[in-house]
Amino acid sequence: MNFDADSVYFAKVLFSKFTFMKKLFTPFAALLMAGMFFTHYYAVGQEVLYSNHFDDPTGQLPPGWVLDGAQAPWSVASSAMAGGEAPELFLGFSFASGLSRLISPVISLDGHQALCLRLKQYLFNYEMDYGEIIGVDVTYDGGENWVDLMEMPVGLLNIPQDEFSYYFTAPQGSTELQVAFRFEGNNYAINFWAIDDLFVESPVDHDLLTGYFSGSTTPEAGGEQLYLLEVKNGGVLAQQDYTVNLFSGDGTLLSTAAGLPVAFGEKMYHLLWWTPSTDNIGSMDIYAEIEFAQDQHPDNNRTANLAIYVQPAGIEYVQIGNGSHPLNSLPCNFFNLHSYTQSLYLPEEVGVSGFPLTGLQYTCQFDADLMDVPVQIYLGETAQSSLADNWINPATLTPVFNGTLDFSKGFNNLYIPLDNPYTYNGGNLVVQTVKSYSEMVVGAVFISSIDTGASRSRISERDDMPFDPMTLPEFGYASDYYPNITLFYSTGVTFAGPAQDLPVVLAYPSPASNRLFVQSGERMTEVRITDIAGREILRENAGSQEHTLNVERLIPGLYLLQVKTAAGTATRKVQILR
Secondary structure, three states, X not given: OOOOHHHHHHHHXXXXXXXXXXHHOOHHHHHHHHHOOOOOOOOOOOEEEEEEOOOOOOOOOOOOOEEEEOOOOEEEXXXXXXXXXXXXXXEOOOOOEEEEEEEOOOEEOOOOOEEEEEEEEEEEEOOOOOOOEEEEEEEOOOOOOOEEEEEEEOOOOOEEEEEEEEEEEOOOOOOEEEEEXXXXXXXXXXXXXXXXXXXXXXXXXXXXXXXXXXXXXXXXXXXXXXXXXXXXXXXXXXXXXXXXXXXXXOOOEEEEEEOOOEOOOOEEEEEEEEOOOHHHOEEEEEEEEEEOOOOOOHHHOEOOOEEEEEEOOOXXXXXXXXXXXXXXXXXXXXXXXXXXXXXEEOHXXXXXXXXXXXXXXXXXXXXXXXXXXXXEEEEEEEOOOOOOOOOOOHHHOEEEEEEEEEEOOEEEEEEEXXXXXXXXXXXXXXXXXXXXXXXXXXXXXXEXXXXXXXXXXXXXXXXXXXXXOOOXXXXXXXXXXXXXXXEEEEOOOOOOOOOOOOOOEEEEOOOEOOEEEEEEOOOEEEEEEEEOOOOEEEEEEOOOOEEEEEOOOOOOEEEEEEEEEOOEEEEEEEEEOO
């Protein structure tokens, strides 16, 4: 039988939806919750105007909070999914539809105008998207007028568990504030939205925070690379006497730049240039950090590590797949403990032959760091153009990777260096991936494309025992989806001049409200924005290394930006916020 992978997964989730919470409370989930608890350090001058840890009786609304509009099932729950301690505020799924707000009691501003709203949250999605929207709103007049601090379509991706801060200024003369959590649409389209540790505070005078940090994850030794750091000002006073630095994981300074003026609640984007040396070839971590002597919250001045792999000279690449569908089953399925998959990539997609493949790269989103996952990868070629009816014999494939992979939290590119380079000779390329892990992981997807009716992939998964890579599974089902992949190959030629890396693409600001600025290390031919479900929203031709997109008509939320150059296509996640 020929089943579509998403159909099988949809049926599985539909079956498991009513046992979902039981499954989440595994040892892995408990570790995840404990590891994601954030400690906040209060500084002199900071005042808490309101706080709520939702330590209230479960099964009902927190005291003083009211539900307005559609009767979405908000209540205090005995879970700890948002990253705090149980209990927490929790929106589960139901058949309620429409706009609803859960509104806080009145909060006295006590003369404060500069404000910060801080909370922990985690939205775990469902395989449905009918345009649902979530938001965090405030009102200064009892609900006559609402101002959104955060608004985004639910789409198909999760919002990973984390702590979020929103800085804003109350209108002159405002004496009170109310906070609301908003859901619009069909409530059945999510599994849950969990919120905890809500604070409304008056900010300190000096507080700079790191935000968005991006750049190439596969830079080439000897080529100048550009990394982008977003600096937020959460302090009341404007700042400019600071420095931003780029470091390797061992603390070696790689690059530095003077801080740009930034006012309260605003963001500034800094460019950090770095040229890797031949000594850097291989896997390494980099991070960015703000150097600011007056900072009253120095604990938020450093980004998380960005895992990169510095390529030797003479490495080229080809990117296959420009879809934007998040898929949990390919190339690895984490909803089950063990998975066995094969995917086909066509000769006209690969475009070159006779060169050894040295690495693979996927784009994925994980809700939490997942380390040391055992994975085996095999490559080969076949005349078979479809996997509708049967697998490719693994005896005809070559082992190229046998080890463990680290999946970083968030939306990332995952580069896999091959232990054994494979020389591709122009056939239908087969990528076989066998994965095992000791726990079910519920927030793990790979960005994929679809070739309708082509059965480009075949999938098998189970929980009872690991797969033998050389023994075909007894059960498997076909899918028209295939994971977007970048193939790195060695030409044996050392190029002089700029690095031959994947296009360095920077998109800022993120969130954007009116204009989105796109910069590329290579001349862009086209820029395209899709929603998370893969629907095209905007497409424009480009003819230079810089391009500006007008995004003021886009609905606030998460989108995927695809930038085409002569060298390939790069994908970035962007957020639109009003």
